[in-house]
Amino acid sequence: MSTRQRLAVLADRWLPRSKKTRAAWIVSLAVSLALLALPWLMRMDGKPHADWQQFLGRFHPLLVHIPIGLIVLVPLLEIAGSFKPALRESAGFVLALGFASCLASLALGFLLAYGGGAAGTVLSRHMWGGIALTIGALLCVLARPWWTSGTVPWAYPALLLSVMFALVWTAHQGGSLTHGSDYLTRYMPPGLKRFLPQSQANATSVSFYARHIHPILDANCVGCHGDSKSNGGLRVDSYDLLMKGGKDGPVIVPGQPDKSMLLVRVTLPSDHKQFMPAEGRAPLRSEEIAWIRAWVAQGASPAITALPGVPEPEASKEPPPQPVGDYSALAREIGQMDAGLGAKLLPVSSKPEDGLVLYTVNVAGNFGDAQLAQFQRFAPFIVEAELGRTAVTDASFETLAKFTHLRALHLEETGVTGDGLAKLTPLTQLTYLNLSGTKVTQSAAAVLGSMKNLRHLYLYNTPAQPASAAEQAQAK
Amino acid sequence: MKQHPLCTDTEHEHSVLALPVPAGVKQEWAALQTRRQFLGRTGKVLGWAALASLLGDRAMRGDTPSPSYGQAAEALKLPHFAPRAKRAIYLFMSGGPSQVDLWDYKPNLPSLYDKDIPDSVRGSQQLTGMTTGQARFPIAPSHWAFKRYGETGTWVSDLLPYTGRMVDDLTIIKSTNTEAINHEPAIMLMNTGNMNAGKPCLGSWLAYGLGSMNDNLPTFMVLQTKLNTKENNQPVSSRLWSSGFLSSEFAGVGLRSAGDPVLYLTDPSGVDREVRRRMLDAVNEINRQTFEELGDPETNSRIAQYEMAYRMQSSVPELADLSKEPKSTWDLYGPDAREPGTFAYNCLMARRLAERGVRFTQVYKRGWDMHDNVTGILPIIAGETDRGCYALVTDLKQRGLLDDTLVVWAGEFGRTVYSQGGLSPANYGRDHHPRCYTTWMAGGGVRPGITYGETDDYSYNVVKDPVTVRDFNATILHCLGIDHNKLTYKFQGLDQKLTGPVPASVVQDLLA
Numbered sequence: 010m011s012t013r014q015r016l017a018v019l020a021d022r023w024l025p026r027s028k029k030t031r032a033a034w035i036v037s038l039a040v041s042l043a044l045l046a047l048p049w050l051m052r053m054d055g056k057p058h059a060d061w062q063q064f065l066g067r068f069h070p071l072l073v074h075i076p077i078g079l080i081v082l083v084p085l086l087e088i089a090g091s092f093k094p095a096l097r098e099s100a101g102f103v104l105a106l107g108f109a110s111c112l113a114s115l116a117l118g119f120l121l122a123y124g125g126g127a128a129g130t131v132l133s134r135h136m137w138g139g140i141a142l143t144i145g146a147l148l149c150v151l152a153r154p155w156w157t158s159g160t161v162p163w164a165y166p167a168l169l170l171s172v173m174f175a176l177v178w179t180a181h182q183g184g185s186l187t188h189g190s191d192y193l194t195r196y197m198p199p200g201l202k203r204f205l206p207q208s209q210a211n212a213t214s215v216s217f218y219a220r221h222i223h224p225i226l227d228a229n230c231v232g233c234h235g236d237s238k239s240n241g242g243l244r245v246d247s248y249d250l251l252m253k254g255g256k257d258g259p260v261i262v263p264g265q266p267d268k269s270m271l272l273v274r275v276t277l278p279s280d281h282k283q284f285m286p287a288e289g290r291a292p293l294r295s296e297e298i299a300w301i302r303a304w305v306a307q308g309a310s311p312a313i314t315a316l317p318g319v320p321e322p323e324a325s326k327e328p329p330p331q332p333v334g335d336y337s338a339l340a341r342e343i344g345q346m347d348a349g350l351g352a353k354l355l356p357v358s359s360k361p362e363d364g365l366v367l368y369t370v371n372v373a374g375n376f377g378d379a380q381l382a383q384f385q386r387f388a389p390f391i392v393e394a395e396l397g398r399t400a401v402t403d404a405s406f407e408t409l410a411k412f413t414h415l416r417a418l419h420l421e422e423t424g425v426t427g428d429g430l431a432k433l434t435p436l437t438q439l440t441y442l443n444l445s446g447t448k449v450t451q452s453a454a455a456v457l458g459s460m461k462n463l464r465h466l467y468l469y470n471t472p473a474q475p476a477s478a479a480e481q482a483q484a485k
Numbered sequence: 486m487k488q489h490p491l492c493t494d495t496e497h498e499h500s501v502l503a504l505p506v507p508a509g510v511k512q513e514w515a516a517l518q519t520r521r522q523f524l525g526r527t528g529k530v531l532g533w534a535a536l537a538s539l540l541g542d543r544a545m546r547g548d549t550p551s552p553s554y555g556q557a558a559e560a561l562k563l564p565h566f567a568p569r570a571k572r573a574i575y576l577f578m579s580g581g582p583s584q585v586d587l588w589d590y591k592p593n594l595p596s597l598y599d600k601d602i603p604d605s606v607r608g609s610q611q612l613t614g615m616t617t618g619q620a621r622f623p624i625a626p627s628h629w630a631f632k633r634y635g636e637t638g639t640w641v642s643d644l645l646p647y648t649g650r651m652v653d654d655l656t657i658i659k660s661t662n663t664e665a666i667n668h669e670p671a672i673m674l675m676n677t678g679n680m681n682a683g684k685p686c687l688g689s690w691l692a693y694g695l696g697s698m699n700d701n702l703p704t705f706m707v708l709q710t711k712l713n714t715k716e717n718n719q720p721v722s723s724r725l726w727s728s729g730f731l732s733s734e735f736a737g738v739g740l741r742s743a744g745d746p747v748l749y750l751t752d753p754s755g756v757d758r759e760v761r762r763r764m765l766d767a768v769n770e771i772n773r774q775t776f777e778e779l780g781d782p783e784t785n786s787r788i789a790q791y792e793m794a795y796r797m798q799s800s801v802p803e804l805a806d807l808s809k810e811p812k813s814t815w816d817l818y819g820p821d822a823r824e825p826g827t828f829a830y831n832c833l834m835a836r837r838l839a840e841r842g843v844r845f846t847q848v849y850k851r852g853w854d855m856h857d858n859v860t861g862i863l864p865i866i867a868g869e870t871d872r873g874c875y876a877l878v879t880d881l882k883q884r885g886l887l888d889d890t891l892v893v894w895a896g897e898f899g900r901t902v903y904s905q906g907g908l909s910p911a912n913y914g915r916d917h918h919p920r921c922y923t924t925w926m927a928g929g930g931v932r933p934g935i936t937y938g939e940t941d942d943y944s945y946n947v948v949k950d951p952v953t954v955r956d957f958n959a960t961i962l963h964c965l966g967i968d969h970n971k972l973t974y975k976f977q978g979l980d981q982k983l984t985g986p987v988p989a990s991v992v993q994d995l996l997a
């Protein structure tokens with residue numbers, strides 16, 4: 010038997026009998042091969058190409074939602090079809106439509122990435138996901154008749170299931186491309202976050218680059234110039250890659266901010282074609298640009314820790330305020346406190362969860378420990394207590410310890426001496442404590458050292474007051 | 486006879502105030518009634534005209550009455566969000582300080598001495614009547630050198646050595662710009678958001694929206710600095726701290742710069758606290774009867790003001806008693822601060838008002854309007870204010886008050902880089918310049934140690950990040966927890982607001 014005859018027998022055994030289905034299979038095979046070959050035919054070289062490609066390509070994020078909707082609908086229709094057969098009849102049509110829209114989105118996606126000069130690992134994943142998805146959808150279209158006729162009952166459900174997985178995965182990659190890879194996890198509750206794989210960010214880095222330059226690039230540039238996408242062949246997600254530059258050469262010229270492409274592009278007028286960040290993203294803040302400029306001017310060293318003459322914001326932010334509970338049921342009593350004691354409880358803002366502020370200035374001289382104790386039942390709702398110049402004494406620390414949501418406490422020019430300050434240490438929310446003009450001593454204030462959120466401690470005009478710079482100079 | 490419910494023309498006339506309609510409508514009706522009654526009676530009794538003028542023009546206008554303290558804050562749901570600053574101190578540099586000589590360092594200017602400013606830079610800028618006849622506009626570089634100060638290395642003129650020391654605490658805006666070119670409209674625009682008189686000023690809006698923290702002192706206080714030089718003192722008037730169409734309760738209360746801080750606050754001899762109280766009670770009773778008859782809400786404002794004055798009889802002497810200030814205070818503010826009415830004294834007073842929960846304090850310093858003899862006068866005015874500004878910010882900071890107090894330093898416009906009148910190496914003058922001027926803020930809600938906005942090489946046009954007066958005021962309101970678009974008051978059929986109808990935006994880059 011000649012080879013040709015053997016092939017004919019093989020084909021006879023494997024290919025469907027009907028001429029129409031056979032043609033369908035052959036066309037499908039060709040389409041699949043073409044799709045698989047596409048990444049080699051149109052290489053993602055990280056260089057932008059024709060504008061018309063980008064113009065059309067930018068419809069990809071719009072169109073891409075159509076196949077998602079249609080394909081998700083298919084298993085729903087198939088399942089619902091077992092109760093209402095008419096629905097199952099429509100499933101075939103929806104599936105075919107899904108495949109067609111897959112092809113269209115794929116084509117636009119290619120134009121977007123190729124025309125815009127995008128490249129990177131997430132992009133490749135998204136691309137291969139899209140290709141696999143399209144081929145999967147095509148196979149589903151072909152395998153569905155076997156399922157309805159009962160010849161091969163397992164193939165179609167299995168294929169459909171894998172298509173669903175491919176869909177979710179591909180869509181997630183696409184989402185990561187547009188919104189950034191931490192889009193879903195950024196606001197995840199801390200309790201859940203610890204199950205995530207640790208990011209490689211090094212919290213102990215002290216260099217100026219690690220503290221300021223990298224975070225700016227990470228927040229504004231890495232979306233298109235990073236691991237997932239590296240437009241123009243440029244990646245800025247690490248120091249070495251940043252210094253290496255892109256297809257057009259280095260973007261940072263140490264010591265020469267005006268010749269550094271990165272600075273030039275971010276300082277163009279925002280409607281300029283080459284302005285970065287591109288595509289209408291928010292421009293860098295002027296101080297961020299100033300930091301980059303100063304850092305480049307100083308030689309763009311990865312190790313330098315501080316730049317002379319460059320202000321830095323406080324590295325760590327204050328803890329977010331904890332919302333207080335609902336005090337609306339107490340509204341009348343809160344009003345009565347003002348009428349009775351002359352001290353007011355006023356809301357911080359129109360949002361009840363922001364809490365209440367205790368103002369005593371109207372009755373300062375007559376407001377002592379006993380009066381403060383009467384506010385104890387509102388303690389969980391009070392976030393700030395203005396007790397400056399009142400008659401409260403050390404005895405009030407006991408009461409204040411119950412103000413669990415207290416963030417700011419004014420005790421300036423009161424009779425407190427600091428005896429019992431330690432009772433305040435469980436107030437983890439406390440960020441501001443004013444003891445100016447009191448008799449608090451250095452040793453009494455020392456217990457406050459354990460309160461890590463207490464960032465604003467004022468000891469002006471007390472025995473504990475730290476010597477001013479001028480006095481220190483005099484002492485020397 | 487039973488009446489058909491819809492047949493109104495045979496019905497007795499109901500009192501509108503008894504109908505189940507919203508309280509606001511009733512108030513509006515009561516106010517309208519006031520006007521009708523007034524018009525009805527003037528024909529008969531001329532004396533009413535005298536009363537009406539005593540009550541102010543509001544009785545004749547018959548506007549919607551404004552709610553009093555607390556009511557407003559509650560109804561407006563203020564603050565809209567948790568504020569960074571609870572109070573503000575506004576150091577108003579009336580006359581237009583020269584940004585060219587104080588803040589906006591231009592190292593290229595000395596080489597352009599006496600050269601004409603290019604027409605391309607000047608563009609179509611309107612000139613004042615004072616320089617419009619000038620044949621040429623020669624560039625007058627600053628007579629003073631600039632130095633870098635602080636860790637930020639910010640350039641500050643040698644005229645402001647004290648301010649230079651605290652430059653890392655300041656948020657400097659070099660790109661403030663206004664639409665007005667003459668004092669009165671420009672100063673009205675800065676203070677009330679409108680060049681025309683009649684609108685409430687920033688302090689009144691704050692008093693109206695945020696209410697009082699201390700019932701014993703006015704919510705909004707104005708401190709005037711006494712005059713130092715005889716020249717260039719553009720007048721400031723009470724229009725600038727007027728409550729406009731808001732209740733007069735929200736107007737600024739001035740402390741005098743000499744003698745008693747508030748006139749007639751001390752009881753005359755033979756009148757003790759008790760007698761004063763009984764007299765006030767009687768006056769209040771008469772006022773209440775008047776209110777019942779006429780329904781004019783301004784009558785209630787009067788009652789409130791009499792009561793405030795009564796409480797101020799004890800709170801103001803305590804406020805003005807500086808005997809308990811420690812030595813460090815005098816070291817910081819300097820010897821001027823001992824003399825009431827000086828800028829340093831007012832800065833100290835502003836700190837004391839902040840400590841006592843006064844929501845808004847505005848210190849006015851006149852004398853910046855230097856059309857000629859800049860080298861003669863500017864050192865005097867700058868020297869007079871430099872230490873006070875530094876002392877105030879530093880004092881607030883060391884006492885822990887700067888965390889929730891916003892300090893603002895601003896004039897109504899800047900000054901031209903070209904000389905008005907003759908230019909010599911020794912002296913020059915500067916005309917009004919609305920296109921760019923430098924202002925600064927410090928404290929609650931703003932980002933310290935930054936300079937925002939840039940001007941061109943001639944300190945003439947803003948080239949980057951312009952800040953309009955509207956944006957400036959919107960940003961101040963934001964620091965105090967107020968959305969400038971939501972703090973409104975219905976008047977003349979419009980939802981009036983400080984920033985006016987033209988869109989304004991909070992300058993996010995200035996915020997901490």
